[in-house]
Amino acid sequence: MARHIRHAAFFCALLLVALLVNAARIQIFRAKSFDDNPANRRATIxxxxxxxxxILVGGESVTGSRDSGEQLRYERTYTDGPLYAPVTxxxxQVYGTTLLEHTGDAVLSGTDPMLAPFPLVTDLTRAQGRGGNVVTTLNRAAQRAAYDGLGGRRGAVAAIEPATGRVLALVSSPSYDxxxxxxxxxxxxxxxxRLNDDPDKPMLNRAVRQTYPPGSTFKVVTAAAAxxxxxxxxxxxxxxxxDPYRLPGTTTMLMNEGDGCEDAPLRDAFEWSCNTVFAKLGVDxxxxxxxxxxKAFGFNDTRLRIPFSVAPSSFxxxxxxAQLALSSIGQYNTRATPLQMAMVAAAVANGGQVRSPYLVERTTTRNGATMTxxxxxxxxxxxxxxxxxxxxELMEGVVTEGTGTNAAIPGAVVGGKTGTAQHGLDNAGLPYAWFVSWARGDRDVLPRVAVAVVVEDASADRADITGGGVAAPIARDVMQSVLKSSPDGGS
Known part of the structure; x- marks a missing residue:
């Protein structure tokens, strides 16, 4: 009898061991497959x-969370959503995350290991920590000035601090909440x-994900190269x-918008944006x-992140x-994002050095302790x-005597370059209006801001576009807002 009891006990113990081994197999070795199963909603819940x-701008949060009372309890909220959408x-809960909400998701969602006070315990319990914060480099006043300046027109503004690469403004219009x-x-x-079907593409981040022919603003690159x-x-x-200039190997004659470009010195050609001078310089x-x-300015760079990806500008x-002549005046296949052209202006302002732009100053815990x-x-x-x-000197001349006088700021030194970019079949579309610039306050040792503005649906009056009538005033307001702000982005 005792022998049968021992056999039964041994069999029960064997079954218990088998259950424990199977539980361990499922919970340890196959845990990931169950976690990744679409039918498993525990992780989502x-x-x-x-x-x-x-996400913080100028020390203030531009995001929040709302308790919906549903199974997926907290929903994201936004303060001035359209203003900061190209950044946040x-x-x-349905369509995932984009931009800073995506690149900073580990910190914001609380899954970053640096947020766990006891990582080993957290790994064993799989408990999710409290979300941390992402502190941006944005200047609130500059962001608002750029957004208001575009006024809902299709276009974009990018502003950076030349000496550091800090992104001060990043606006795309029209925007969305x-x-x-x-x-x-x-x-x-x-x-x-509705947003995806909108022909104005409000979810397209034109400041970093859309490339345009830079037109005459590219003459900054050509002049520097020469x-x-x-x-x-x-x-x-x-x-x-x-004047006119016959494109090499063709019968096509390149013209200028104004007079006085024949054999013009570089200073005059730059101030009045003579196509023929810069096209020939490019060929030479x-x-x-x-x-x-x-390439030195950043064109053809496929690795740029701020931290989300930036569409590569191309030369x-x-x-x-003949194609080189057109490329050298920002036409043919030359394409650039507004952020890239802000980098071009910043390089001039920063003694020829290009600093890689960045949008995140630091990440912190919920209580404000710095993580990275x-x-x-x-x-x-x-x-x-x-x-x-x-x-x-050349860019200052554009603002004081040339086509960019609308960008002048009393009491500040401003340099700029206007641009008009043709596009569409046979260049029939309304030209894109460009302006790139930098500004230094009267008490500043170095320029504090570099800006690029592009307006897609610009006025059909070409003289107004070339004269900086559309884009230059927007750049002026952005630069002025930075010069009036404290270095930390407050007003």
Whole structure:
């Protein structure tokens, strides 16, 4: 009898061991497959079971969380959603996350290991910590000035601090309110469909995800390349530049919008944006030197992150001489984001150095303790310092005597460059209005801000566009708001 009891006990113990082994197999070795199973909602429920961390601008939160009382409890809210949408992106229970909501998701959702006071316990219990915060580099006044300046017109503004690369403003217009995508009700799906079907593409981040022909603003790059290479040694000496200029190897004649461009010195050609002078300069420099100059400014860089990805700006390196002439005045296949052109202006303002732009100053815990900081940023020499000094003079001349007088700020030194970019079939579309600039206050040692503005649906009056009538006033207001602000972005 005792033998049978021992056998039964042994069998029961064996079954118990088998159960424990199977439980361990499921909970440890197969845990990930169950976690990743679409039918498992536990992770999703846990994700929205507590408030999300916030994105801060100028020390104030521009995001929040609302208790919906539903199974997916907390929904994302936004303060001035359309104003900051090109920075925050959206955090949706249905459609995921974008922009800073995406790149900062680990911190904001509380899953970043640095937020766990006892990581080992957290790993074992799989408890989710409280979300941390993402502190941006934005200047509140500059962001508002850019948004109001565009006034709902299609276009974008990017502003950066030349000496550091801090992004001070990033605006895309028209915009949208990310809050309409936060929940999971039927209205959320309707909003998603409406926004995606909108021909104005409000969810397109034109400041960093849309490239445009930069037009005459690219002449900053061409002028810097010509000075660096010694093709131009004296900006006040006449150039060998016919008007009109026959594109090499073709019968096509390139014209100018105004008079006085024949053999114009570089200073005059820059102030009055003579196409013929810069097209010929590009040809004289050649593809190799022009390509190298564009690359030094950041063109053809596919790795730029701020921290979300930026569409690469492009300068075609496989062009013939006629195409090179057009590329050198910002046409043909030359394309740039507004952020890239802000980097071009910043390089001039910063003694020829390009600082990699960045949007996140630091991340913090819920209580404000710093977790990570931006740290030092890579530096690239776009032109020689002495060339940058000459380019500053040329850009100042555009504002004081040339086509960019609408960007002038009393009591400040401002440099700029206007641009008109043709597009559409046979260039039939309304030209894009561009303006790139930098500004230094009367008490500042170095320029404090560099700006690029593009307006898509600009006035059909070409003289007004070329004269900086559309984009230059927006740039002026952004620069003025930065100069009036404290360095930390407060007013």
């Amino acid at each position: 846990a994700r929205y079971d507590r408030p999300r961390g916030n 992106g959206f955090a949706s 990310p809050a309409v995508l936060s929940g999971n009700a039927a209205a959320t799906e309707r909003s998603w469909v 000075l660096d290479a010694g093709v131009v040694r004296d900006v006040d000496r006449t150039t060998d530049s016919p 420099l050649g593809v190799k030197r022009m390509s190298a100059a564009a 075609d390196t496989s062009v013939d001489r 900081t931006a740290g030092s940023r890579p530096v690239r020499q776009a032109m020689r310092p002495e060339t940058a000094d000459v380019m500053k």
